[in-house]
Amino acid sequence: MEPLTEKQRQVLNFIKDRLNENNPPSQREIARRFSLAQNAVYQLVSYLRKKGYLVDSGAHRGLRLSQEYLGKISQADGIPIVGRVAAGEPILAEQNIEGYVNIEKLFNKSEGIFLLKVSGDSMIDEGIMDGDYVAVKLTSTIENGHIGVVLLDDEATIKRVYIQKNRIALKPANSKAGYKTRYVKQFDKDIRIIGKVIGCIRTNIR
């Protein structure tokens, strides 16, 4: 994308902030903010449109960020991802920020995702700890070897699932404790695959 001038960047940031607040500005409001004439803003906005940062529906307060620019910042609101941490610079300086993630969207790739609180330490070798929340995608089938949530005897467990000839292997991941792989013959037990674990979230690190 074509680079912006300092003034254009300032105006774009103001517009971005206002859109984040769900409060699209009019050109005259932008002008007031920067002590400019309305038409100065019109020009600046024209440049921002020409350079592909903004689109304009034409309606009053119709300025929106372009898809292209949104892709770059993905900052509707989100958490900044810091790429490099260089000495002598503020960490959150713009040049250090690689992008923004909206975590909600990260997991909302499709419908049917929920969080399940993990209890137990049978998967800690996979980095899934007691108290974590795993993000589960509802599926009735699961690829061989993936981590799944399985309902076994009315109890939900998280294990790596291997589909073998005439049985299903539920393999824990804890090399220290003596957990053993459990084998279940289909139709033997009431087993049901709930979904596939696609992510893990921990918020209580001390």
Place this chain on the structure above:
Amino acid sequence: MEPLTEKQRQVLNFIKDRLNENNPPSQREIARRFSLAQNAVYQLVSYLRKKGYLVDSGAHRGLRLSQEYLGKISQADGIPIVGRVAAGEPILAEQNIEGYVNIEKLFNKSEGIFLLKVSGDSMIDEGIMDGDYVAVKLTSTIENGHIGVVLLDDEATIKRVYIQKNRIALKPANSKAGYKTRYVKQFDKDIRIIGKVIGCIRTNIR
């Protein structure tokens, strides 16, 4: 909150949808959508304001949801947390859902939080794996024994930080590989504490 009539509910939902799309409607646009006169909408909107569902900045396209109403519906977005997984019931049935989390907010307890991509396996015993994102809260000090992000010789590392008499200990967590605790005398090296690790996110589980 005072209950709404069917018509009021429809109009409120339309406004809500448009605000979710970041595209506040004008009264005439609402009127067009429902094949009404502008003033019919003016009346309906007046009721919605009087009943506390909407606030109006007065500006063009200035309709917004009230804080009170926002509080009531804020549950609607977020990822469901499933408490129990009972047999014979749809997993996402209402009675199974313990609540909803807005993950964004989970980490946005305060300002100054960012994500840092983890490279290396020196903290896997803490469940922090290569490729994870850790959520870091910016602080210049850190409590003894907490996991911190430390800038050492222009390189950011994640370790447990112990403040000792006249040195700082940076302790890795990988019992398999031969990582050793590193001791740094203050003023000896250019060491700087960036922040504290408060969470961990993994989205690429296979």
Place this chain on the structure above:
DNA sequence: ATAATATATGGTCGTTTGACCATATAGTCA
């Protein structure tokens, strides 16, 4: 030198918009 870019002011124009008036109808409740 000339052209193009970027920033800026002032003014005009037609449209959009919110607010409001007068009026009407159907339903509810005292």
Place this chain on the structure above:
DNA sequence: TGACTATATGGTCAAACGACCATATATTAT
């Protein structure tokens, strides 16, 4: 019956708004 609520139409008005014109200046690239 009368007051009130809710829904609805049509019309008017002033303010807000986006678009555009003429003009100016300073900077940069050719």
